[in-house]
Amino acid sequence: MAFSELIGQNEAKKRLGVSLTGEPGHAFLLVGPSGIGKKTLGREFAKGLLCSHPTENGACGSCPGCHYMQAGTHPDYKELLLPQGEKNIKVADVRSMILSDVGIMSQIAERKVYLIDADGLAEEGQNALLKTLEEPPKHVVFILTVSDESKLLPTILSRTVSIRLLPNTEEEVKEAILRRNPDTLPEEAQLFARFSNGVIGYALNLCESNWLINDWEEVTDLILRMPEISRTELLTEVYSFFDEEKDHFRDILSLMSMVYDEMAICATDSSSVCLHGEEKKDKMVTVIRKNHLDVQKIGKCNAILTTAAKAHKANGNFEIIVCRMLLALKKENMNG
Structure with missing residues (x-):
């Protein structure tokens, strides 16, 4: 070589x-x-x-x-x-x-x-x-x-x-994934590459685990349902998901931020390419239009995630951090 x-x-x-x-x-x-x-x-x-x-x-x-x-x-x-x-x-x-x-x-x-x-x-x-x-x-x-x-x-x-050694580009990481694991679906390889922050070894490790794909789907559905979820469901069933995935909390916040980033792109250009595929992208565009979400409101959602990440890093109370985050996101995602 x-x-x-x-x-x-x-x-x-x-x-x-x-x-x-x-x-x-x-x-x-x-x-x-x-x-x-x-x-x-x-x-x-x-x-x-x-x-x-x-x-x-x-x-x-x-x-x-x-x-x-x-x-x-x-x-x-x-x-x-x-x-x-x-x-x-x-x-x-x-x-x-x-x-x-x-x-x-x-x-x-x-x-x-x-x-x-x-x-x-x-x-x-x-x-x-x-x-x-x-x-x-x-x-x-x-x-x-x-x-x-x-x-x-x-x-x-x-x-x-x-x-x-500097972070690799997303395409370089994707190439490395497909070279090592040629059976990986291209959209999954793209997700692993984007989540890895340019670190090929981390991306290859992600390929060996199911948690990222599963949580990616989970947080995407959560965000798209956010405007319709009741406060009671947020603080019970949705909180339970975060509690069960406590060890991956900051990773889940990163995934949520990636979803909001895609929503921001869709909010400005509904014809853009989406990691989620066309069916999920169409649903994303519908939610954006129905609830009048724009780049500014989506940016506030990412700021809420950043605040939660900082509080978690400072060893704040996990339940309080998650509940405050969910209620704040609910407020920003409501039709307004």
Whole structure:
């Protein structure tokens, strides 16, 4: 797999590709949220560093080094990752897998490459690695990944070339979903892509669960029925839905905001493409017209959701937050 086969992250791939055609630095830091593809890109970069004939597009894919990497048996490549269920990588593992190994010359490639999950390094682990980063052997390249640079010591940051991975476009995420799961319905892939905020790994995880599709339909029907729902039903049956989905509350608020965003688009252009399909879009347009909903009123609904999200983040009383939100939304959605 060359860089061109990886979806998105063109700027990061370009910078790493330039390093492959010259003399690479000794330490790189890939920064981005969980699921953005840091380790995938890091492994492809490592493959290029250990390749006999790399180009700006990455490894050649056909030399012995590439075959070893594809098989997961390259003797000059090691990964230090956070073990599942652990909070931090043990300092002993840093010493045994990295520090005691860097002084040994490479076996088949010109250099040795280490991919390190820096999110798993506590301060003690970072300090253990620091001296090697300060005075690295010439034949060693480190690739660190981290979700947030603030997790790392300034001395670590100063000795690495930082490359930030940016959110992918909605179409890039959709392409990744359909490439991995070709049986996914296009409209579902579009929903996963939009909800993922540009993080391919998160979108792929969503494909493995039914909750998003189910809650998407639930909140859409709720919003479209809002003008007709009684206060009693809101505070009993509708509240029960939010109570049952308490663990996904902020996700549900995001879904509701997406529905209102679509309503705002339909309010200005009823011929626009809708994630819900034509039948649901027609119902949405009918509700908008019947209840005289315009962009301003729909914007107030999104503001109500934002207020609820902030209150929930501040650990406010869940029942009060939900009931106030539902009553406020009811007021804004009423025919007026």
